Amino acid sequence: MPWFRTASNNSTAGDHEDRLSNPVGAERDPSRVVTFSDAVIAIAVTLLILEIRPPEDTRHLLKGLRELWPSYAAYFLTFLLIGQMWVNHHVMFDHMRSADRLVLLFNTLLLMQIAFLPFASAVLANAFESGHGKRTAVVFYGISYEVAAIQFNVIWEYARHGRRLLAPTTDSASAAAISRRFHPAPVWIAVGTALGAWHPVLGVAVLAAFIPFYWWPIKGEIASIKRSRERAGGKSAP
Template identity: 65%
Template sequence: MPEPARTPGTSSPFGIERNPSRVVAFTDAVLAIAVTLLVLEIRPPQDSRHLLHGLVTLWPSYLAYAVTFMLIGQVWANHHVMFDQIRTADRTVLFLNTVLLMDIAFLPFAASVLAQAFREGHGERVAVVLHGLTFELAAVLFNAIWAYARRRPRLLVATLDAAGARAIGGRFRLALTWIAAGTLLGALVPALGVTVIAAFIPFYWLPIRGENRPAGARRGRADPV
């Protein structure tokens, strides 16, 4: 049975529903801090007499920085895609988004572990799995937020149609499979795992079909999954 419509700001079993603009602003701030912390993990070489050699040997740090920065950038972009379609947030959305941010805040540590493992030549498999699992958890939480919102049409904008909702959901589900595959491969061949996860970056920046369909072309709310 469909849930009765509620006016935003009224009470519900999951607490007062709020405008999600503050959720987005808080998320933007946490993501900005996370990407800033990434570069702080790249330490200058100690020996300035062989500076060029020292800078070159830091390539694992550059790689971990670039891959993690771009993946966090994707989190930022797709978080906006998702919350462009969520018109109101209840406490469940707030909780899931908070757990997502807790995971994102862990990424500078995971990137540092990845860089150190490749730099020292020990523990690469564990490091790639840790890095991959951290992003996999982010993908799980993205899917959880979107699935929860889709099952409660009152949380979504009225202009989102079923095709647009499916396209967004399909892109988020693809992240689960792709990152999981890279993580599993990384447990066997670390360099291959990092390559697969990095290959996810250019694809995921592509626009999602239906996400910006003109309002006149939309016929109604998203259908529940």
């Protein structure tokens, strides 16, 4: 698949002119961006397990394994949260027809933050294992996710602005549904982080509650896809 996206037969002359006049550089096929991003995210979740060190005292191995529960919890929480980012990253780029220079920059910054998360997870686990610095660790962990959540919104809203980078099959209702899903994330994480500065366990619980909500399907996006398929089926019918 070519790196530079070429105009399709269905593209209008106006669309082609808009691409050529893009002030932030030529627009590229987003599939390469997704492939590279998948690789970085896969490495990040793999690094999580490397942060869990087996007990050194094998004479009391069972006790040592039990005492590692904060590492198991941090691994579980962070793996699912990064998994959410992977899913939402595909949601974004599945609805984008192209990526310009700013998208590439924003996405690089997002990947840099995702690659940082295993370290934040290790800090959180170590603090709960030692019993010291738990408030600071939760705040540090929360801020790490807060930055990533803001970056997601920046990428999507930039791509959505004026529909310049969105796929023709993505209608306004679908784009708005995705925005409604992304927008609460920074607020939710900020609340969990603030609560963690007061009560670390409560802060982690609020951040963990983030998981089921963001794994839930985006109804507006699904409805839009169904409408697009119905229209396509109607056009192809004899």
